[in-house]
Amino acid sequence: MKKLLLGLALSAVVGSGSALAADVRIGTEGAYAPWNYMDDSGKLAGYEIELGNELCKRAGVSCEFVVNEWDSIIPNLLAGNYDVIMAGMSVTDERRETINFSAEYYPPDPSKYAGASNLDADFENLKGLKIGAQGATIQADYIESTLAADNTILTYETPDQSIADLVAGNIDLLLADNSFLAPVVEGSSGAIAFVGPDVSIGGGVAMGMRKSDTELAEKMNAALESMKADGTVDKLIMEFFEAGPFFGN
Amino acid sequence: MLETLSLWFASNFGEQTAGWFDYFTNGKHLAWYASVRFTLLAAFFGALLAVLFGVLGAAARRSGFAPLRWIGLGYTTMVRGIPDVLFFLFFPLAFEQLVEFIMSRRLCSAEELATAVAWPPCQAAQWYLTTSEYLVMACVSLGIVYGAFAANVVHGAMNSVPKGQLEAARAYGFNSRQIFWNFQVRQMWVYALPGLSNVWMLLLKATSFLSLLQIADIVQWADRLGAPNYLARVGMVHPDWRWKYYFVLFLFYILLTVISERVFDWLQRRAGRGLALHGEQ
Numbered sequence: 400m401k402k403l404l405l406g407l408a409l410s411a412v413v414g415s416g417s418a419l420a421a422d423v424r425i426g427t428e429g430a431y432a433p434w435n436y437m438d439d440s441g442k443l444a445g446y447e448i449e450l451g452n453e454l455c456k457r458a459g460v461s462c463e464f465v466v467n468e469w470d471s472i473i474p475n476l477l478a479g480n481y482d483v484i485m486a487g488m489s490v491t492d493e494r495r496e497t498i499n500f501s502a503e504y505y506p507p508d509p510s511k512y513a514g515a516s517n518l519d520a521d522f523e524n525l526k527g528l529k530i531g532a533q534g535a536t537i538q539a540d541y542i543e544s545t546l547a548a549d550n551t552i553l554t555y556e557t558p559d560q561s562i563a564d565l566v567a568g569n570i571d572l573l574l575a576d577n578s579f580l581a582p583v584v585e586g587s588s589g590a591i592a593f594v595g596p597d598v599s600i601g602g603g604v605a606m607g608m609r610k611s612d613t614e615l616a617e618k619m620n621a622a623l624e625s626m627k628a629d630g631t632v633d634k635l636i637m638e639f640f641e642a643g644p645f646f647g648n
Numbered sequence: 649m650l651e652t653l654s655l656w657f658a659s660n661f662g663e664q665t666a667g668w669f670d671y672f673t674n675g676k677h678l679a680w681y682a683s684v685r686f687t688l689l690a691a692f693f694g695a696l697l698a699v700l701f702g703v704l705g706a707a708a709r710r711s712g713f714a715p716l717r718w719i720g721l722g723y724t725t726m727v728r729g730i731p732d733v734l735f736f737l738f739f740p741l742a743f744e745q746l747v748e749f750i751m752s753r754r755l756c757s758a759e760e761l762a763t764a765v766a767w768p769p770c771q772a773a774q775w776y777l778t779t780s781e782y783l784v785m786a787c788v789s790l791g792i793v794y795g796a797f798a799a800n801v802v803h804g805a806m807n808s809v810p811k812g813q814l815e816a817a818r819a820y821g822f823n824s825r826q827i828f829w830n831f832q833v834r835q836m837w838v839y840a841l842p843g844l845s846n847v848w849m850l851l852l853k854a855t856s857f858l859s860l861l862q863i864a865d866i867v868q869w870a871d872r873l874g875a876p877n878y879l880a881r882v883g884m885v886h887p888d889w890r891w892k893y894y895f896v897l898f899l900f901y902i903l904l905t906v907i908s909e910r911v912f913d914w915l916q917r918r919a920g921r922g923l924a925l926h927g928e929q
Binding site: 468 | 675881
């Protein structure tokens with residue numbers, strides 16, 4: 400009884416109460432600009448937020464975004480905390496084993512290395528370097544499987560931490576999505592630069608859903624199809640990424 | 649309101665001051681200031697539960713009934729030995745699984761239970777955890793962990809109550825329950841408070857783990873605000889400022905410490921009213 404009262408008192412103060420208000424809950428990281436981030440007003444913004452809201456409108460469902468840390472974003476989808484993942488997640492065969500992907504809403508885009516602009520490294524044969532990536536990403540998989548033998552691999556829980564460590568010089572190289580790195584490199588006023596070759600890993604970016612939610616997947620795919628057809632998706636890509644890749648209709 | 653203040657700053661202290669004023673009062677910062685409520689709520693209710701569990705645990709340890717005594721002893725020794733971070737991660741997840749297990753047995757059909765591959769077996773048994781549920785569980789976790797420390801403190805304090813007081817009470821014809829609550833518990837506070845203030849300080853520090861439970865608390869907001877930002881679209885462009893924001897948190901916790909010490913001084917004086925202590929009359 401006491402706990403119940405405590406619970407009631409707390410929820411009155413915290414005032415969430417909207418747990419089941421929306422038809423569809425969308426999980427996102429909220430820390431991966433320009434895909435999904437918190438703007439100065441403290442609200443979620445970004446490519447996926449605008450895309451997701453328009454998708455829901457066209458699919459005729461009410462949606463709500465939920466912030467969830469990246470490393471538990473698939474487990475918490477399976478646990479039912481939300482129904483859709485929109486968090487810059489690339490389609491991979493490994494992820495396909497546990498979740499279902501919609502059609503892609505961002506075309507395949509190469510990953511890139513960023514490092515100090517005066518970094519002298521032989522990219523044919525990387526050795527003795529500290530190389531970082533965000534944990535549980537395709538980039539982390541790639542460096543762990545191909546570069547771990549001769550280099551030190553570091554993984555980070557959040558994209559922000561990886562950038563902070565790169566700028567502080569704690570790692571020599573960071574491998575990440577071009578779409579995420581490009582504005583960082585541009586805005587760092589020369590502190591970091593793109594170095595080495597592009598690395599093509601993973602497919603495009605798509606919504607992740609539970610395998611059992613086939614009806615929701617059909618609805619979302621139909622909405623996405625209509626948004627691609629009338630050029631809305633490309634327009635949003637232009638708005639948030641300022642450059643392609645586009646779907647091009 | 650904020651805009652008026654911002655204009656006032658601009659006209660009196662120049663554009664730059666006004667710019668900083670705007671920065672420190674933008675939605676993200678306001679959310680940070682507001683998230684202090686999670687810390688304070690968790691500390692307050694956590695402490696309340698810790699005292700409750702502490703008194704119950706100490707009472708169990710002194711019980712004449714052996715199994716109850718073992719529970720009390722087991723509680724104080726085991727829970728004190730488990731790192732609080734670990735307990736923070738373990739308890740809410742385990743509790744959620746337990747609730748979902750019980751609900752699934754009641755709500756899901758036999759067919760669903762037999763064929764399910766995912767957890768929970770059916771959507772009806774799904775328990776959505778939002779910030780308020782997590783906060784309640786954080787309070788309970790804090791209560792259980794620090795209740796074990798409090799139980800130890802209270803147990804020792806009860807032993808410090810002069811035996812003569814209890815014997816006198818018995819001589820006056822009070823029964824053992826009355827003696828326990830009206831004499832031993834009533835008088836033990838003055839011995840327990842110094843120890844409890846230590847437990848409170850530990851508990852207060854442990855509130856910085858709230859972000860482990862996906863609660864957007866002051867630590868998580870400090871992380872978000874201090875993270876380097878190179879995109880004008882996202883907000884003010886700045887390098888890694890996390891240490892500055894963490895430093896503000898240092899000051900905040902020190903402020904809480906100072907206030908707590910004042911409050912405990914006052915409580916100590918109040919608990920000692922009418923008691924003959926250290927030769928005072």
